[in-house]
Amino acid sequence: MADIRGILIDVDGVLRIDTDPIPGTIEALADLRRRQFPFRLLTNTTVRTRHSLGALLRRIGFDVNDEEIITAGAATAAYLRRRFPGQPCYLITTGDVADDFEGVPLTNGMDAKVVVIGGAEHNFTYAALNHAFRLLLNGATLVAMHRGKYWITAQGPTLDAGAFIRGLEYVTGKRARLVGKPAAPFFRAGFRSLGLPPEEVAIVSDDLLQDIMPAMRLGLTGILVRTGIFTEADLEAAQPDSVIDSFAEIGDVL
Numbered sequence: 001m002a003d004i005r006g007i008l009i010d011v012d013g014v015l016r017i018d019t020d021p022i023p024g025t026i027e028a029l030a031d032l033r034r035r036q037f038p039f040r041l042l043t044n045t046t047v048r049t050r051h052s053l054g055a056l057l058r059r060i061g062f063d064v065n066d067e068e069i070i071t072a073g074a075a076t077a078a079y080l081r082r083r084f085p086g087q088p089c090y091l092i093t094t095g096d097v098a099d100d101f102e103g104v105p106l107t108n109g110m111d112a113k114v115v116v117i118g119g120a121e122h123n124f125t126y127a128a129l130n131h132a133f134r135l136l137l138n139g140a141t142l143v144a145m146h147r148g149k150y151w152i153t154a155q156g157p158t159l160d161a162g163a164f165i166r167g168l169e170y171v172t173g174k175r176a177r178l179v180g181k182p183a184a185p186f187f188r189a190g191f192r193s194l195g196l197p198p199e200e201v202a203i204v205s206d207d208l209l210q211d212i213m214p215a216m217r218l219g220l221t222g223i224l225v226r227t228g229i230f231t232e233a234d235l236e237a238a239q240p241d242s243v244i245d246s247f248a249e250i251g252d253v254l
Contacts, residue, residue: 006037006202007203008040008204012152027248029247040069043070049100073097075180080101089105089116094123112135115136117145142176148160148161150229181211202254205222207228208234216241226246
């Protein structure tokens with residue numbers, strides 16, 4: 001840990017559950033700020049823009065700037081502008097994340113050339129998924145903001161986009177192009193934003209297989225927290241560099 005000069009931090013299950021901060025995490029992030037220890041929030045959140053997520057985090061007590069947040073939604077919009085410029089896109093998501101898609105033509109018609117799926121919650125209707133299915137059969141490309149299986153809310157474990165993406169892959173025989181975690185370019189965006197090589201960056205997450213291990217393969221130091229979706233069974237599958245009970249302990253680790 002002596003070589004660590006910056007840190008990438010997951011949000012859901014690490015800093016908060018819904019709108020409730022996990023005890024001690026507000027103070028831990030503020031301590032990083034006081035110590036001038038650079039960080040970025042690297043999150044697969046796809047229901048909020050970077051600005052609205054930043055506003056929420058500040059409202060519940062976190063000292064964070066919008067420029068310190070990297071979301072899978074914004075990364076996906078940038079990917080579409082770069083790889084599919086001007087091509088109509090059918091977007092299945094919820095919240096205000098569509099605001100990040102400035103310059104991307106959005107459509108509900110059969111003219112869509114790209115199908116993009118994020119965390120859509122109640123918008124994962126039969127009609128929406130069947131329309132996506134038909135577009136993919138018609139030649140559209142499938143793009144996944146992330147492959148999250150589930151996350152933890154105040155009501156308990158909650159199904160995420162991964163199940164619906166896997167289902168569309170199964171029925172169409174197409175493989176989704178992944179943008180958010182665990183895609184390597186998303187982690188690279190994080191440590192490049194810090195201006196540091198991966199060997200000098202740690203990642204903190206509650207997801208060992210989708211976050212920690214892919215980042216460690218790129219050279220980052222992996223710190224797993226026992227909050228959010230973590231279960232002790234995770235440690236039977238792989239070993240991170242460090243395991244802590246909560247992000248509240250990050251100052252002691254670093």
